[in-house]
Amino acid sequence: MERIADRKELIAKLQNEILSIQGFHTSMEGQQVHFGWGDIEQAFPNKIFPQGAIHELISNTLEDMAATTGFMAALAGRMMQKGGLVFWISKAKMVFPPALKQFGVDPDKVIFITVKNQKNLLWMIEQALKCPALTAVVGEITELSLVESRRLQLAVEQSQVTGLLHRILPRTIANTASVARWKITSLANDVTDELPGLRFGRWNVELIKIRNGRPGKWQVQWSAGKFEHLTTPAHKTATRLSHIA
């Protein structure tokens, strides 16, 4: 029995070493942010949201784009709890700054950069990702090749900045070097109870790919500044919220 325990310990240790070689630093205690997202966090390597990595978020419609923007803002808001600045680099300014506040981001701590030129856009995202003084960089970009993503991933492994690449209406989704790939879509609320008015916003959060983690699918709702998991799919009649159960 003792030997088995030893072996398990050894494997865990080796796994951690491999992770740290791949850019997941576990030793930086102060940097880690526990998101308090319950199930979603189980999917991450070491059960901690991988900061200092490139996350890809894919949206195929304008509506998805809004949902993804909200999700990114929520991620950035968590990371900015201790302060810091975020760069939001895009080709056209779509985001309405005051709305970021409800996701925990102080809109005055976001610097919006609007670049017309596609080539410069990628250059700017890379430069921003190389700047360790930033907390996170949001880049709205359509196409991303393997080589480009590799460059960006290498940049963040040095600087430990978190890169959120929002891929809006991408034509192809090729293999990239990013650590995680998400897809956020809006989820219809249950309105059978005949109560008037709008409910909280609900999202289908899909983690399509995560390096050294377990991909998964969750249904969450954003209320009072945090995520709440929905235990059963929202479109079924008996909807229960996990925090109630």
Add this chain to the structure above:
Amino acid sequence: MAIWFRHLLTDRWTLQMPELKGKPFVLAAPERGRMKITATSPAAEMQGIECGMAVADARSILPALMTFDHKPGLAATILNTLAEWCIRYSPIVSVDMPNGLMIDITGCAHLWGGERPYFKDIVFKLNDFGYSVRAAISNTIGVSWAVSRYGKVTPIIHPGQEAETLATLPPAGLRLEPSILEQMRKLGFHKISDFMSMPRSILSRRFGKQLLNRLDQAMGQAVEPINPVFPVEPCQERLPGFEPIRSAKGIEIALQKLLNKLCKRLELERKGVKKVIFKCFRVDGALEQIEIGTTSASCNAEHLFKLLQLKIGTIKPALGIELFLLEAPVVEDIQRPQSALWNLSGNSDLVPIGELLDQMISREEADIAHRYLPDEHHWPERSYVATSSLQDKPASSWRTDKPRPVILLQSPELIEVTAPIPDYPPLLFRYKNKIHKIRSADGPERIEQEWWIEDGLHRDYYCVEDQDGARYWIFRAGHYGEHNPRWFLHGFFA
């Protein structure tokens, strides 16, 4: 040596507008509800128009009088420039407000072959510029001043003649206050000689300390300091090459050397550049130059090099560059970064972020970076305002009491709706040829147009969710009935 510009301001106007030459005109500024003349042209003065008159009075003397606005501070700027120009005659030149210059000519006149040629050279050159001047040379500032303004005989007073020259001049030559001069006029003192030999205690009792002080200064018995003008040393570094330089690497090395020199100097002065021009003089006489601007003053050679490096590719060395010149036309005091204001976390710092922004802006060469602060308007497009500073803090807090979409269209897009009755949200709407059935809605939230900024209809906003769970912010412009109500889609909720 004292120089008196008799019509400093009007001469300047004539220089800028030659058609005014010889015509009567005045400069006037409002004072206590009326326009008061502050400067007169020679032609106007001949007609009896004086400084301090009201423009209306002057017009009654001369109906054709032209009036221009007086620019405060103009005299000081002109005099400063002229003082800097005069440094060619002596290292110590000071501005004597409101219309004169004072030059310390000790040990300088012999270079022009004596005081008389020296004097003539200055006066003729200034007259050539278009300024009518009178000047005087003497041992003391006081006598020079008095003779340049009131002297009638010779402008060059030899040592030892101060007292007798001064004696013939009116008391105004002693630079006294108008109240004292008025008192003297009443007592019948028309010349300085009238009271010069009076006992000092009597003068002091009657006219105060100032008169005695001025007399002593004129006679050389009291010290009168001179406040010289220091010309601004241009922020410039030069680097000649031994051989013409043709490679990009060579240019980089030259640039780095110049930047290091410039930044070292600026660091000592606690200043930073906001604009840098790098000039390359080519062997064939052509000039190649690149320039950059920074968002905040910087004296970081490495950072400036990075900015300029992006543009080195545009320099065409052709046969080679023989001289490099680095200029910093805009220099500012460096502000110490105030990280406390932004409550940045330990690893954050504004300096690298500012430098990063500079790099981005110089790459795109456009106004691409924006930071927003809340603005107290309900109208969504005006609810935030852009700022160019990294340090401005929001004056009011961001509002979260009303739902606002994360994505807001630049301009609202027209949609077709089916709405039951006034003030109810629509049942369905068509946007981009797709029909959205509305399953739940909130609203209306009426936002009025701010009439003092812009005219227009008010908007009734609804937050709606369609069958797929997507959420939209739509509004109706204006009332039902009065106008043909039109519906717009303005934003998307997350």
